[in-house]
Amino acid sequence: MVQEIAVNEMARPPAIVAVEGLVKRFGHFTALSDVNLSVAAGEKIVLCGPSGSGKSTLIRCINHIEKHDGGRIVVDGVELTGRMDDINGVRREVGMVFQSFNLFPHLSVVENCMLAPMKVRGLSRTDAHERAIGLLRKVRIHDQANKYPSQLSGGQQQRVAIARALCMQPKIMLFDEPTSALDPEMVKEVLDTMVELATDGMTMICVTHEMGFAREIADRVVFMDRGAIVEEADPETFFRAPRTERARDFLGQIIH
Amino acid sequence: MNSLDFSIVLQAWPYLWSGLLFSLALTAVAFVVGLVLGTGLALVQHFEMPVIGKLVRGYVALMRSIPLILVLFWFFFLVPIVLGHLGGSGRPVPIGATWTAFITFGLFEAAYYSEIIRVGLRAVNRGQFEACQALALSTFDTYRSVILPQVLRVASPIILSQTIILFQDTSLVYVLSLTDLLGAASKLAQLNGRLVEMYLVIAVVYLAISSAASQGVALLRKRYAIARR
Numbered sequence: 001m002v003q004e005i006a007v008n009e010m011a012r013p014p015a016i017v018a019v020e021g022l023v024k025r026f027g028h029f030t031a032l033s034d035v036n037l038s039v040a041a042g043e044k045i046v047l048c049g050p051s052g053s054g055k056s057t058l059i060r061c062i063n064h065i066e067k068h069d070g071g072r073i074v075v076d077g078v079e080l081t082g083r084m085d086d087i088n089g090v091r092r093e094v095g096m097v098f099q100s101f102n103l104f105p106h107l108s109v110v111e112n113c114m115l116a117p118m119k120v121r122g123l124s125r126t127d128a129h130e131r132a133i134g135l136l137r138k139v140r141i142h143d144q145a146n147k148y149p150s151q152l153s154g155g156q157q158q159r160v161a162i163a164r165a166l167c168m169q170p171k172i173m174l175f176d177e178p179t180s181a182l183d184p185e186m187v188k189e190v191l192d193t194m195v196e197l198a199t200d201g202m203t204m205i206c207v208t209h210e211m212g213f214a215r216e217i218a219d220r221v222v223f224m225d226r227g228a229i230v231e232e233a234d235p236e237t238f239f240r241a242p243r244t245e246r247a248r249d250f251l252g253q254i255i256h
Numbered sequence: 257m258n259s260l261d262f263s264i265v266l267q268a269w270p271y272l273w274s275g276l277l278f279s280l281a282l283t284a285v286a287f288v289v290g291l292v293l294g295t296g297l298a299l300v301q302h303f304e305m306p307v308i309g310k311l312v313r314g315y316v317a318l319m320r321s322i323p324l325i326l327v328l329f330w331f332f333f334l335v336p337i338v339l340g341h342l343g344g345s346g347r348p349v350p351i352g353a354t355w356t357a358f359i360t361f362g363l364f365e366a367a368y369y370s371e372i373i374r375v376g377l378r379a380v381n382r383g384q385f386e387a388c389q390a391l392a393l394s395t396f397d398t399y400r401s402v403i404l405p406q407v408l409r410v411a412s413p414i415i416l417s418q419t420i421i422l423f424q425d426t427s428l429v430y431v432l433s434l435t436d437l438l439g440a441a442s443k444l445a446q447l448n449g450r451l452v453e454m455y456l457v458i459a460v461v462y463l464a465i466s467s468a469a470s471q472g473v474a475l476l477r478k479r480y481a482i483a484r485r
Contacts, residue, residue: 091389
């Protein structure tokens with residue numbers, strides 16, 4: 001299946017995420033209409049667009065937190081149908097970081113990171129602990145491992161959330177506005193962590209308005225508006241010479 | 257009124273003690289059965305299961321709208337009849353007052369605990385469920401390791417308050433001729449005529465136990481407030 005899509009796409013390496021003709025409705029509201037997106041392994045995509053444009057909905061469909069109403073989504077060779085086995089198979093390989101962190105408040109930082117590897121990957125407590133500490137060190141927060149999320153700053157919590165997702169050793173990471181809920185002085189520490197992750201070669205799809213970050217790491221910027229992809233380009237081209245009126249308006253609004 | 261004579265209480269203490277033990281045992285059993293069953297009932301409603309969800313809702317509403325004392329009567333007479341039918345003989349199978357009390361209190365309290373937990377489940381942030389989904393946790397692990405621990409933590413002060421009420425309600429077993437703390441005291445009071453002393457002393461016992469538990473509630477609230485911040 002993946003090969004077929006790749007052939008259709010030509011020129012690009014095989015897609016690890018392939019979205020074709022995606023449709024998502026909330027009641028009568030159409031959040032996504034005929035969205036096509038192909039992401040190669042190791043590629044970094046930045047999704048941007050005005051609020052309500054469907055960018056969060058799109059990435060939430062990729063790990064089936066939102067159920068799509070039409071079209072196809074194939075992730076790492078597995079098509080997302082309604083089957084729970086497929087859904088969990090995909091979710092095991094796809095990490096997600098949320099705007100509001102969504103750490104488990106009753107578990108310590110390290111326990112947050114150990115839960116899924118133990119329950120889902122079947123790791124022993126010792127192995128899960130070792131992996132968790134290793135990844136917490138990577139996001140430079142291992143000295144807080146035994147604290148509870150409420151004792152940390154927003155930036156620290158978001159870095160823990162990144163480590164928690166990485167503990168599952170995903171092939172793809174989804175970021176849903178990871179810095180939007182942070183105080184300005186904490187945005188950098190989270191972005192630095194994400195840049196580092198990108199440098200390591202992780203496949204990343206990021207919904208963000210951090211245009212500096214997009215310039216630095218994105219292979220492609222995807223601009224969405226009203227539930228459709230309006231424009232796709234490498235960051236240089238997109239920021240220098242956006243082709244569409246809507247992208248120009250959007251950039252004019254966010255770059256003061 | 258003549259001077260109070262508390263020496264009588266000292267003599268009566270072993271009997272009062274056995275009554276108190278019964279009250280505590282009934283509270284403990286009803287607490288465990290009620291909480292486990294109540295959590296189950298809350299989850300059935302939470303998952304909005306088609307038919308069984310409505311049945312559970314009806315059960316909870318029924319239990320919460322009739323007095324415990326009436327439920328005790330019902331179970332005392334009904335359970336033997338039901339058991340008789342299940343056994344095929346059609347003749348009532350008496351289960352005794354003690355069993356009746358334990359079963360009734362467990363089932364009755366389950367309705368109250370389930371309401372507490374049902375509300376707690378609704379209060380859990382949607383993001384918690386989404387985080388579990390994103391990590392590929394099964395529904396079972398999601399509830400066991402993430403959702404229910406949080407619900408029980410938030411609800412623990414209310415659960416403990418309900419348990420204090422439960423402890424006081426154990427005195428209703430007198431209708432089944434069982435002897436709890438209050439039952440023991442009133443029987444002795446009838447015998448020795450020292451009503452004032454007896455009722456004063458057990459009031460102090462109830463007060464001591466309930467206020468100690470209330471202190472526990474306050475402590476839990478405080479601890480939870482710190483954890484949340």
